[in-house]
Amino acid sequence: MSEPLVAIRGLAVDFGGAPALRGIDLAIAPGEALGLVGESGCGKSVTWLAALGLLPGRARVSGSVRLAGEEILGAAPAVLDRVRGGRVAMIFQDPASSLNPVHRIGRQVAEALGLHRGLRGVAARAEARRLLDQVGIPDAGRRLDAYPHELSGGQNQRVMIAMALAGQPELLVADEPTTALDVTIQAQILELLGALRRETGMALVLISHDLGVVAETCERVAVMYAGRIVEEARVARLFAAPTHPYTQGLLGALPPLDGPRRPLSAIPGSVPEPNGMPPGCAFAPRCPHAAAACALGVPEAVAVEPDHAAACLRAVRELLPA
Amino acid sequence: MRKAPLLEAMGLTRRYAMRRGFLGRPVEVRAVDGVSLTLERGRTLGLVGESGCGKSTTGRLVLGLEMPDAGSVAFEGQPMPAPGTPPWRAMRARMQMVFQDPLGALDRRMAIGAQIAEPLEIHGIGARRAERMERVAALLRDVGLRPDQAVRYPHELSGGQRQRAVLARALATDPALLVCDEPISALDVSIQAQVMNLLVELQSRLGTAILFVSHDLRAVRQVSHRVAVMYLGRIVEEGEPDAVLHDPAHPYAQALVSAIPHPGRGQRRILLQGDPPNPADRPSGCAFHPRCPVAVAICAKEDPMLKPRPGDGRRVACHVAQGEVPAPSVGRSAAGLNRPAQISKAA
Structure with a gap:
């Protein structure tokens, strides 16, 4: 890979003794679309909140996050202010609570334009109108004067995306951007994110619990479990040859669209509590293949193939001749 | 003579008055607009659609939690009695509801065992306390929990375990009909699979009919025998799940x-x-x-x-x-x- 846009090394986060992230290594190339998949509490959102310095003070963060070679973890507020919303933008699950309900949307988009591009007055309004147009809001000129409550959930998410584009970001982090939306609206937003990426060349990190959403939007996927990345591969490869038992479990838990209906291969049990992390591999207590060796140490990610890594002892064993 | 289906709803309509703005004139909103459906014993009907299509209101109308403005519901061939009357209460024991958010559906200050025993007390099932406790233990085992977890409070359980507890409580009166309103939407993918498996297994064992309300077509296919697609208060298509999914x-x-x-x-x-x-x-x-x-x-x-x-x-x-x-x-x-x-x- 060429020089990555973002390189995360050994990122760890700890909330008062409870580990939320336990060493994340992740690289995003310029223009790439990466999916981050996992269940609630696995640390997929915390990774980006930590990287951008958005976690509350009691969180202990360590490791390294480099943006185009420059360290941004623990950087000065002035540096972070240029990065956040500028070079790296983030959108969240619930657009209605991310927008200010008492300001017109045009003013909110213009505020982002003022902060990141120094645009004011008529120029800012014209650019805000262009952005609303770009994200597919019909009648953008008049919609500038609408309040968030006058728009639907899908339209509000489009406004959030317009605000994120205001800083002309090199990377857009979308944290469950369609989870609060209906399926037909979800399809519209995913289509829009793909089109914007083609137009602007920005990289995209799509955080989702839905493997299907990631499969349709991203080129590469990282699967997270209990604060670590357990498997990483190109999308087609991950679905064709999932290696980590957790990934296999997630795929097996998805109801199929055709074929006979049989019980789903549900993963037994539930995610471990941060204070009660099992020794060794965190997935071992739920894993159908767990062996004594799994409790001895946290497995490191190993390359199963070029561009495909899994953090499982079995992945290594499968590489060895029988 | 044909045996009446377990549940037959005819032309259900529910209107609400909505006021636009602070001083606006109230406008009529038809949340459900002439929905008819039939559910046989031991079968599952999946009701799918997007938010606001009236699928949850339909579920509430079927249970008699809300009265329709027009149309009727017949349960086991009998019309729905007036709400609050003793026959209505007796019928309500035969039909139960499972909601989306298990934490909201459970009382946080009560151990789950006591909550599962509550419907037994209300409907006078089990003469003695020991008998009821035995039934609670059996129900917990039915839904894949351990009898010793009866003393746990909702916050001590995981999301999937809470939904199991809600199911155990709904099954306490041995209902013939279960209305599940988005029962898995608040759960993680791996837990969703557990709950779907549990619903299918319980149905095959207990013969409960299920009205499965969901926005998730995949989940509906997994658990349903028939599926009805709703749009803006009406059913627009109905058929076998595979037929509707593969050739809508x-x-x-x-x-x-x-x-x-x-x-x-x-x-x-x-x-x-x-x-x-x-x-x-x-x-x-x-x-x-x-x-x-x-x-x-x-x-x-x-x-x-x-x-x-x-x-x-x-x-x-x-x-x-x-x-x-x-x-x-x-x-x-x-x-x-x-x-x-x-x-x-x-x-």
Whole structure:
């Protein structure tokens, strides 16, 4: 890979003794679309909140996050202010609570334009109108004067995306951007994110619990479990040859669209509590293949193939001749 | 003589008055607009649609938690008694509801065992306390919890365990009908699979009929024997899950199916323009026509009926799918897709 846009090394986060992230290594190339998949509490959102310095003070963060070679973890507020919303933008699950309900949307988009591009007055309004147009809001000129409550959930998410584009970001982090939306609206937003990426060349990190959403939007996927990345591969490869038992479990838990209906291969049990992390591999207590060796140490990610890594002892064993 | 189906709803209609703005005139919103459905014993009917389509209200009407403004519900061949009366209460023991958010459905200050025992006390099941405790233990085992977990409080359980506790409580009175309103939406993927497996297994063991309300077509296919697709208060298509999923007849069902994100699926999505319309501003004719890629002139004027389609008998409410009008050419439908999206005025 060429020089990555973002390189995360050994990122760890700890909330008062409870580990939320336990060493994340992740690289995003310029223009790439990466999916981050996992269940609630696995640390997929915390990774980006930590990287951008958005976690509350009691969180202990360590490791390294480099943006185009420059360290941004623990950087000065002035540096972070240029990065956040500028070079790296983030959108969240619930657009209605991310927008200010008492300001017109045009003013909110213009505020982002003022902060990141120094645009004011008529120029800012014209650019805000262009952005609303770009994200597919019909009648953008008049919609500038609408309040968030006058728009639907899908339209509000489009406004959030317009605000994120205001800083002309090199990377857009979308944290469950369609989870609060209906399926037909979800399809519209995913289509829009793909089109914007083609137009602007920005990289995209799509955080989702839905493997299907990631499969349709991203080129590469990282699967997270209990604060670590357990498997990483190109999308087609991950679905064709999932290696980590957790990934296999997630795929097996998805109801199929055709074929006979049989019980789903549900993963037994539930995610471990941060204070009660099992020794060794965190997935071992739920894993159908767990062996004594799994409790001895946290497995490191190993390359199963070029561009495909899994953090499982079995992945290594499968590489060895029988 | 034909045995009456377990549940038969005819022409259910529920209207609400909604005020627009602080001093606005109240407008009538038809949340459910003439829904008829039948559910046989031990079977599952999946009710799918997007938010605001009236699927949850339909579930509440069926249970008698709300009274319909028009239409009727018959349970085991008997009309629904007036709410609050002793016969109504007796009937309510035979039908139970499971909600989306298990933490909200459980009382945080009560151990789950006591909560599961509560319906037994209310409906006078089990003469002695020991008998009831035995039943609670059996129910906990039924849903995959351990009897010793009866003393746990909701916050001490995981999301999946809480939903199991809610299910155990719903099953306490041995109901013939379970209305599950988005029972898995608040759960993680791996836990969703556990709960779906549990529902199917309990049904095969206890013979409970299930009305499964969900926005998730995949989940509906997994658990249902029949599926009904709702749009703006009406059923627009009904049939076997595989038939509806693999060959949807109604253009809305087609869009809904094509919007299911699926790993490794190459086919193009049908993108609908705009948002579901506001129920207070119901479009004329077919309510779907402003977003429909194949709508023709008649669709804006005449309301299509839900009826069996000639040929395969699929129940669908669409002039085009019924073959009453020729389907428009591809060019026409492409032009239709480029129409500006509608903006919902819902407050």
